[in-house]
Amino acid sequence: MDKILIRGNGALNGTIPISGAKNAALPLMIASLLTSEPLTLENMPRLADVEALKSILSNHGVDYRVMGKRPGDTDMTGQRIAFQASEIVDTTAPYDLVRKMRASFWVIGPLLARSGVARVSLPGGCAIGTRPIDLFIESLEALGAEFDIDAGYVNAKAPANGLKGARFRFPKVSVGATHVMLMAATLADGETVIENAAREPEVGDLANCLNAMGADISGIGSSTLTIRGVTSLHGANHEVLPDRIETGTFAACVAMAGGDVLLKNARTELLQVALDTLEKTGTSVAMTNEGLRVSRKSGEIQPVDFTTDPFPGFPTDLQAQYMALVTRASGVSHVKEMIFENRFMHVQELARLGANISIDGQTATVTGVERLSGAPVMATDLRASMSLVIAGLVADGETEVNRVYHLDRGFELLEEKLSAVGADIERVSGG
Numbered sequence: 421m422d423k424i425l426i427r428g429n430g431a432l433n434g435t436i437p438i439s440g441a442k443n444a445a446l447p448l449m450i451a452s453l454l455t456s457e458p459l460t461l462e463n464m465p466r467l468a469d470v471e472a473l474k475s476i477l478s479n480h481g482v483d484y485r486v487m488g489k490r491p492g493d494t495d496m497t498g499q500r501i502a503f504q505a506s507e508i509v510d511t512t513a514p515y516d517l518v519r520k521m522r523a524s525f526w527v528i529g530p531l532l533a534r535s536g537v538a539r540v541s542l543p544g545g546c547a548i549g550t551r552p553i554d555l556f557i558e559s560l561e562a563l564g565a566e567f568d569i570d571a572g573y574v575n576a577k578a579p580a581n582g583l584k585g586a587r588f589r590f591p592k593v594s595v596g597a598t599h600v601m602l603m604a605a606t607l608a609d610g611e612t613v614i615e616n617a618a619r620e621p622e623v624g625d626l627a628n629c630l631n632a633m634g635a636d637i638s639g640i641g642s643s644t645l646t647i648r649g650v651t652s653l654h655g656a657n658h659e660v661l662p663d664r665i666e667t668g669t670f671a672a673c674v675a676m677a678g679g680d681v682l683l684k685n686a687r688t689e690l691l692q693v694a695l696d697t698l699e700k701t702g703t704s705v706a707m708t709n710e711g712l713r714v715s716r717k718s719g720e721i722q723p724v725d726f727t728t729d730p731f732p733g734f735p736t737d738l739q740a741q742y743m744a745l746v747t748r749a750s751g752v753s754h755v756k757e758m759i760f761e762n763r764f765m766h767v768q769e770l771a772r773l774g775a776n777i778s779i780d781g782q783t784a785t786v787t788g789v790e791r792l793s794g795a796p797v798m799a800t801d802l803r804a805s806m807s808l809v810i811a812g813l814v815a816d817g818e819t820e821v822n823r824v825y826h827l828d829r830g831f832e833l834l835e836e837k838l839s840a841v842g843a844d845i846e847r848v849s850g851g
C-alpha cells in the first residue's frame with residue numbers, strides 16, 4: 421500500500437488548478453443510465469471513485485469512451501468521457517461493486533425509472549456514521565415504488581405503468597436521496613415536487629445536466645424542486661462544475677503554511693461560508709478572473725468557531741481540514757459536526773502530531789499549539805486524510821500518512837499539485 425511523506429517546508433506559492441467535482445461527477449455518470457443516447461461529461465477528474473463507478477455502470481450496460489485531448493489540454497485538464505447506456509443489460513448492482521462506494525447505491529433511481537426494477541446491494545463507503553437509506557426508500561415510495569430488503573439487497577419495483585409524480589417533503593436534508601429522487605422523477609408520469617431538497621451545488625449541476633438531456637426541472641438552487649416528467653431523455657454534453665471541497669482544502673493548506681496561491685477555476689459562491697471562516701483565521705481570499713487567490717503573509721492563525729450544516733452552511737467535507745488548520749491557532753476554537761455522528765476520527769491522528777483536541781458529543785474543542793511534530797499517522801476516511809496532510813505541511817520533521825487509498829478516492833494528482841506550489845510531499849510504495 422502506498423504512503424505519503426510530507427516534510428514541513430515553509431510557504432506555498434504559485435498556481436493550483438482545481439479539478440471537476442467528484443461529488444458532481446458521480447451522480448452525473450449515474451444519470452447516463454436514464455437514456456440510450458451518449459452523455460458526454462467534460463472536466464472529469466481522474467479519481468479512484470470515478471473508476472469504481474465506471475465498473476459498476478458497465479455492469480448495467482454503460483459503455484464509456486475517454487475522448488482525446490484537445491489543443492491546450494494538459495495532464496491537469498479534466499478528461500472528456502462519453503457514457504452510453506444503449507440498453508440496460510442488468511438491473512442488479514452486486515455487493516462486491518457497491519460496498520466500496522456509497523454513491524453507487526444511487527443507481528437505484530435511474531434503474532427504477534428506466535427499467536422498472538432494481539436490485540441494489542446495501543451501500544458501504546466511508547465509515548463516518550451509520551448512513552441509513554430510509555430517505556431513499558420513502559421518497560421513491562412516494563413515486564409509487566415498492567421495496568423489500570433481503571440478504572443485504574434492496575429490491576425495488578415500479579408500478580406496471582411506471583413511476584408516478586408526487587409531492588414529497590424530505591424530513592431531513594440528504595444530498596444522495598435528493599439526487600436519486602430527482603433522477604427518478606424526470607421519467608415519472610406527471611409532476612413531482614421535492615420539498616426540503618438538498619441545495620448543494622452538485623444537486624444543481626445534476627439538475628442542469630438533466631435539463632440539457634430533455635428533463636423539465638425548475639427551482640434549481642432552491643430547496644423546492646419541481647419536475648414535470650417526460651417520456652424519455654436524450655444525450656447531452658455537460659461540463660462538471662469545479663470541486664468546492666478541493667478548493668476549500670487547498671485554501672486551508674495555504675492558510676496553514678502561509679504564502680500566496682491562485683486556485684485556478686475555483687468559484688467562491690460554491691463555498692462562501694468556508695471562505696468567510698478562513699478569513700476569520702487571518703487569511704485573505706480574493707476572487708480574480710482566473711479563480712480564487714488565497715494568501716497569508718505572516719502573523720498568527722486566529723482561532724475560529726464553525727458548525728457544519730447542509731449547503732449553504734459550512735460543508736462537513738471540510739470540517740477535518742479546517743480543524744487541522746486551527747490546531748495551530750493562537751487560542752481555542754470550537755468545531756461542531758451536525759451532519760454525521762461519527763466524523764471526528766481524524767482527532768486521534770491529529771493528536772499523534774501534537775494537536776490538543778477534546779471531544780464532547782458533537783463538539784470538538786481545539787486548543788491551538790505552537791508546534792506540531794511529524795509522526796506516522798493513518799488516514800481514516802477521504803476528507804480526514806487531508807487534515808493529516810495539512811498538519812504535515814507545518815509539522816517539524818516528517819509526517820507519514822498511511823492508507824492513502826482514501827485520498828486517491830477524491831483528490832486528483834494531490835502530490836503533483838502540492839509540490840508544484842513548493843510543498844515537500846512525495847508518495848512511496850509499500851507500507
Ligand code: UD1
Binds near residue numbers: 595
Ligand atoms: C454526500 C456527499 C458527501 C457529503 C454528504 C453531506 C457525495 C458522493 N457524497 O453524501 O461527501 O459528506 O453528502 O454533505 O456527494 N441520511 C439518513 N437517511 C438516508 C440518507 C441519509 O438519515 O436515507 C443521513 C445521513 O446519515 C447523514 C445525513 O442524512 O447524517 C446527510 O447525508 P447525505 O446528505 O445523504 O450524504 P451522502 O449523500 O451520502
